[in-house]
Amino acid sequence: MDVPILKQGDFLIATIQAALTDADLLQLRTGLVQKVVSCRARGVIVDVTSLDVMDSFASRTLREVAQMIRLRGAETVIVGIQPEVAFAMVQLGLKLEDVATALDLEEGLAHLSQRSASGA
């Protein structure tokens, strides 16, 4: 299951549309990091609204994405974590430490634009 990565201005938007295998997640990680470089993107949004399970591997991979992209000088925002998924993540002990999160795509874009405008 390929995750499409769209470019919108200085930002990239990856919308996860179906359940992802570990291999799909790793491919998303590689794809995003490469595209941040090739597009000189300043921010990345990963929309996980349709993910019904965020297990330890998915959570670790998304954290790695954010760390790698930060090393490129860009910021990542994870948007759309469902309430049930958030509950299960906390019970499981998973943390998305140091990764920005936002309610939905709109708030994620607002967060990145604000950060971009303040020259961070």
Add this chain to the structure above:
Amino acid sequence: MKDLRVVENEIHVPINSDQDIVAARQKGRSLATALGFSSGDATLIATAISELARNIVTYAKSGEIQITVINGSNRQGIQLVAHDEGPGISDIPQALRDGFSTSGSLGLGLPGVKRLVDEFEVVSAEKSGTTVTAKKWKP
């Protein structure tokens, strides 16, 4: 017998690859939803299956997950049995402590799964595989 259970429904999912992890958790969610679990509890069950199946792929390469409907005295639930014939766990109390992992992963596997369910048991011995049994009851 005090706790008589009648098996109504049982799904076996062979676990050999990361694709099977997704298949197992989707089957578990469908069964939980069909049984009347809330969406939140179905998510907990699906997440637990994902972690148990992941342990099989990571440590034992292959195994099986059984998802069974169980009947208690006045309630229904789902039992997950994750079985493999992999290297086994030599120190179960250590594996159940938060923050312990031998594969460099987050090390939250078993204690995390234990928090997602109501009953949890690990049977394992070195070189003879691992069986994890987890139960989640409908409130």
